[in-house]
Amino acid sequence: METITSRDYKKALEELGVCYLGKWSQSAKMVKTEIVGNEITYALYLAPANMSGYEVCPNSARCREFCLNNAGRNKGDIIMRGMEHSKINVSRIKKTRLFFENKPLFMDLLIYELNKAREHAMANGMAFSVRLNCTSDISPLAFVKDGQNILDIFNDVMFYDYTKVPTRLEVAKRYNNYDITFSHDGGNWEMCEKFLKEGINVAVVFESNIVPIAYKGYRVIDMTKTDLRYRDAKSNDGEGFVGFLEYHRVSGDYQNGKYVRPNTPFIIREDDPCVTYEFHTANENEE
Numbered sequence: 001m002e003t004i005t006s007r008d009y010k011k012a013l014e015e016l017g018v019c020y021l022g023k024w025s026q027s028a029k030m031v032k033t034e035i036v037g038n039e040i041t042y043a044l045y046l047a048p049a050n051m052s053g054y055e056v057c058p059n060s061a062r063c064r065e066f067c068l069n070n071a072g073r074n075k076g077d078i079i080m081r082g083m084e085h086s087k088i089n090v091s092r093i094k095k096t097r098l099f100f101e102n103k104p105l106f107m108d109l110l111i112y113e114l115n116k117a118r119e120h121a122m123a124n125g126m127a128f129s130v131r132l133n134c135t136s137d138i139s140p141l142a143f144v145k146d147g148q149n150i151l152d153i154f155n156d157v158m159f160y161d162y163t164k165v166p167t168r169l170e171v172a173k174r175y176n177n178y179d180i181t182f183s184h185d186g187g188n189w190e191m192c193e194k195f196l197k198e199g200i201n202v203a204v205v206f207e208s209n210i211v212p213i214a215y216k217g218y219r220v221i222d223m224t225k226t227d228l229r230y231r232d233a234k235s236n237d238g239e240g241f242v243g244f245l246e247y248h249r250v251s252g253d254y255q256n257g258k259y260v261r262p263n264t265p266f267i268i269r270e271d272d273p274c275v276t277y278e279f280h281t282a283n284e285n286e287e
Helices: 006-016 028-037 072-080 088-103 103-123 170-176 187-195 281-284
Strands: 039-043 126-131 158-163 176-183 202-206 218-222 242-246
Touching: 006 088, 006 103, 028 039, 039 103, 072 088, 072 170, 088 103, 170 176, 176 187, 187 202
Parallel strands: 039 126, 126 158, 158 176, 176 202, 202 242, 218 242
Antiparallel strands: none
């Protein structure tokens, strides 16, 4: 497939006013992936929800207030400059609008960067994967160039996503190079259980930094060591696992400079009766 030249790539970014579309090593968790998993993951961060004027996060009504877009390096900038004027948000808005308003150019830039990232991984003897939705929830089938979606264009590369869109399961069943982890949002547990019964792991955000052993009767696995969800354990009894994710404070959690504990079912409280931190023997229970 024809790609743009290095010169055209740099010119397009300059005109867009950004340094890159996506890259690797963009977060502490991605760095863990490289160290622990010996794998480079190309990560794309777009403006979440409808921040750009375009909705990229269907089914995010219960969680958008606590989005990771508002945590990490971006948290302080949002608190200081405001949501719309944070430098990171301004850049992500530009990229998101490009996706909707000039898809051919967006795809040219994306394909160019994916090729470069894969070359870098190969040169360093590392595996390579792609996560297109770090702060969005767009179907990979929407990333199209010349009638081909990104999963077909890079059919030898593993793509993975967290998603709250139930129909994304059909895409994962259709493509061997696409893996999904369904996401709990505090009000979709019934759908989460359907995915667990399908053998799909479900990510759940917990308030405590202690990894429980079970949640609502489902075994819990730790999803904080790396970001490589497609490498997570898969249950051999046909049911998926609940994946532990620790809540990261976001800019909206602070009032007058002080942290205010968020009150939302999206974040599972440490004292939630559905959380099991350790199993007890019959004798221990009797005592």
